[in-house]
Amino acid sequence: MRTLAYGSWPSPIDAALAAAHDGRPEYVGFVGDEVWWIEPRPTEGGRRTLVRRRNEEVGRETPPWKGGGGRRAGGREESVLPAPWNVRSRVVEYGGRPWAGAVVDGRPLVVFVDFADQRLYRYEEGGEPRPITPVSAVGAGLRWVEPQLRLERGEVWCVLEEFTGDGPTDVRRVLAAVPLDGSAAEDRDAVRELTDDRHRFVTGPRISPDGRRAAWLAWDHPRMPWDGTELLVADIGPDGTPGSPRTVAGGPEESIAQVDWSDDGRLLYTSDRSGWWNLYRDGEPLCPREEEFGGPLWKLGLRWFAPLAGGLIAVVHGRGATALGVLDPETGEIVDAAGPWTEFAPTLAVDGERVVAVGASPRSAYEVVELDTRSGRSRVVGAAHVDAVDPAYYPEPQIRTFTGPAGHRIHAHIYPPHNPGCVAPGGTPPPYVIWAHGGPTDRAPLVLDLAVAYFTSRGIGIAEVNYGGSSGYGRAYRNRLREQWGVVDVEDCAAVALALADEGTADRDRLAIRGGSAGGWTTAASLTTTDVYACGTILYPILDLAGWGTGETHDFESRYLETLVGPLAEVPGRYTERSPTAHADRITAPFLLLQGLDDVICPPAQCERFLARMEGCRVPHAYIAFEGEGHGFRRAETMIRVLESELSLYAQVFGLNPPGIPKLELAK
Incomplete structure (x- = not known):
């Protein structure tokens, strides 16, 4: 055991390791009796690939940090489509379920959306994918999501998003039927519309x-x-x-x-x-x-429940954390699946009495889990978590509830610094970084994240704050943020940071805040309106409410601010009052600003205006823009630079000495 200052602890969790394990399996399903899902590939340009598990039993192997090759359970996995195929929809920009499959004449038949052109493709084992939808030159073209095979009709039913002009809100959405035979590949008129476009948004x-x-x-x-x-x-x-x-x-x-x-x-x-x-x-x-x-x-x-044969219902449920259970609708009783998983993502599929879900825990990343409802047995069948390093380096989180302004409860996950080979000298508490999640109507789950471990294993604490407005705690908790965005989220994060300092858990002089998207907004707003933090990391943020709400974002969220802030026509002053761009000259704390140049949700123009307003303020800062990245970074090389730059910022501001980290140049 070595005694070293916080922030200088050597760690085997480097940025490359954290980046390689970013993302999680999504959109599970059955093709015949095989389990299929979507899986991220950060080291392959951030693409999403379709993976299948062939029904062959294999055992568990020794973890690689003990000399083995990692743990696998439940069958041989293989990527269905090679690079550059990228199975991902852009409907409402955040996308959704991009594939569907079935067994036809003994072979898998799959339809999927490719990210590059957003066309639907038909793929049969042994062949090449063939497009079955056309290309449109109007605006952002044609997009598809939630495909469902209707084999009896020879069609795919799905949601069609069709742009009617060049603007981000020049768009209509309908339910549509696409011929499976490819007759619509060059003919928009061959796509059969199942509904009119009276509603702006529809699900499949x-x-x-x-x-x-x-x-x-x-x-x-x-x-x-x-x-x-x-x-x-x-x-x-x-x-x-x-x-x-x-x-x-x-x-x-x-x-x-x-x-x-x-x-x-x-x-x-x-x-x-x-x-x-x-x-x-x-x-x-x-x-x-x-x-x-x-x-x-x-x-x-997204699916939180799925009906089973015989009347039972598989459910993902909980308050804060979520469990996988089986509900008896006649008695109202739920029996939860046994196993180490403490959090399940909103994706489910069933085949008879089999349930497939995606679960994780503070000691394991998300993996594909199968529950046999007859035997009650649960097992990992895909994307099995592998301890790439000794798990003794993983953080040991605490679930905490804090009291905020007006006595409100604030939910948070606290990750103290943790390293099995190091302790810090006594007398000084550690630096802490407050993490504000995106959304803001979302939640930070309590699961293993090597990006968190990257910091905690070096001696920097992390506090994930599920501030007022977060989901998972009921509608009243969500509604706390109505017309209070930039107030409640900022106050709740500050309340947690100061509470940690007051109790001696964190160093009051070495507090930071970071967040992406809506969390980037909360970070920037915190730096312009409070003196709580010594520095901050702002990722692909919203910074200018008036611009974002009047044409600078996509259609899905183009009116979101009416709930979060209020109608622009009625409270225009509020949009200026709360926008970090309008008060950029108030920032005195160093910051790191990170942005994808292909981001259509929070476009680079927001960052550029913010930096222009700061000209002459002489605040140390760095701005890094990434070509080929959109909203949320997906490429391993991007995430490596993000983590190393962020750590360098904290090292310079907090007086830390992390070994082997490139120095981030801060401009003034």
């Missing part, structure tokens, strides 16, 4: 077991889907077209997060009408609890 349709009804969700500006959605049901005519839809649930102040059908044809959905996203069947609550069975619909195709 769920078809009843008898094929006679379709159900989907819809909402309109200025609402976001967690504010209020409508659940629509329509009868499907003999020609395969849904008739006039009727609204059966939801409204301006009721959010329906997901809809599906039970085996016996009853409508299942999650609604927050009680203040919590609970599960309903034909309008009756199945398990009324003060916890969530749904969440914010940032991407189309």
Whole structure:
């Protein structure tokens, strides 16, 4: 055990290791009885690939840090599509479920969206992908998401996003049917529209077991889907077209997060009408609890529940953290899956009585998990977590609740500095960085993140704050941020930082804040309105409310500020008052600003205006812009530079000495 100053502890978790393990498996599904999913490839330009698990049993191996090759369980995995195929949709820019598959004549048949051109492709084992949708030269073209194979009709049903002009809000969305035979590959007229475009946003349709009804969700500006959605049901005519839809649930102040059908044809959905996203069947609550069975619909195709054969329902549920369970709708009882996983992502698939989900814990990253509901056995079947280093270097988090302004509760995860070979000299508490998550209607899950471990293993503490407005704690907690963005989030983060300093956990003079997207906003707003932090790291942020709300962002969030800040026409002064750009001259703390040049959600123009307003202020800072990166960094080389630059900033401001880190040049 060595005694070294905080921030100078040697660690085997370098930036390259953290970058290589960024991201998680998504959009699980069954193709026949095989499990398939989407998996990130940071070291392959950040592409997303489709992975399958062939049904072969293999055992567990020794971890590599003990001389072995890592742990695998449940079968041989293989990437279905080689580079440069990138399976990812851009509908509403955040995308959603980009693939669907089935076994036809004994072979997998898959349709998927390729990121480069956003066309739907048909792929059959042994062949090459073939486009089945056309290209449009209008605006951002045609985009597709949530494909569902309708083999009996020879079609793919999905959501179509079609741009009608060059502006980001010149767009319409409908449900559409694409011929599987490729006849629409060069012919837009061959795409059959299933609905009109009366609603601004729609989710993919769920078809009843008898094929006679379709159900989907819809909402309109200025609402976001967690504010209020409508659940629509329509009868499907003999020609395969849904008739006039009727609204059966939801409204301006009721959010329906997901809809599906039970085996016996009853409508299942999650609604927050009680203040919590609970599960309903034909309008009756199945398990009324003060916890969530749904969440914010940032991407189309997220699933928190899936009906099983025989009437049971697989559910992802919880308050804060989420568990995987099986709900008996007749008794309201839930039996949770046994295993080490303490957090499950909103993706589920079922095959008979098998459930596949994506779970993680503070000691393991997200992996594909299968639950056999007959035996109760759970096992990892894909993307198995591998301890690339001795897990003794992983952080040891604490779940904490703090008291904020007006006595509000603030939820947070505290990651103290931790290294099995080092301690710091007594008498001085460690530096801490407050992490503000994006969204802001989102939540920081308590799972293993090597980017967190990169700092904690070197002697820098991390505090993830699920500030007021975060999801996972009920609608009232989400609504705390209504018209209070830039106030509640800033106050809650500061309250946690100062509480840690007051109790002696953190050094009051060595506090920092960092965040991306909406978290970048909170970081910048904190640096312009408080004196709590000695420095900050701002990633792909919102900085100018007036610009962002009047054409500088995409359609999905173009009216989000009406909830978060207020209608621009009614409170224009508030937009200026809260914008970091308007008060850039108030910043006195050094900062690092990081931006993707291809970002259409938080465009580079926001950063450029912010820096122009700072000209002459002589505040040490660095601005790094990355070509080929959009909203959220995906390339390993980008993430390596981000982590090393961030650590260098803290080293210079806090007086740390991390070994082997390139020095970030700070301009004035």
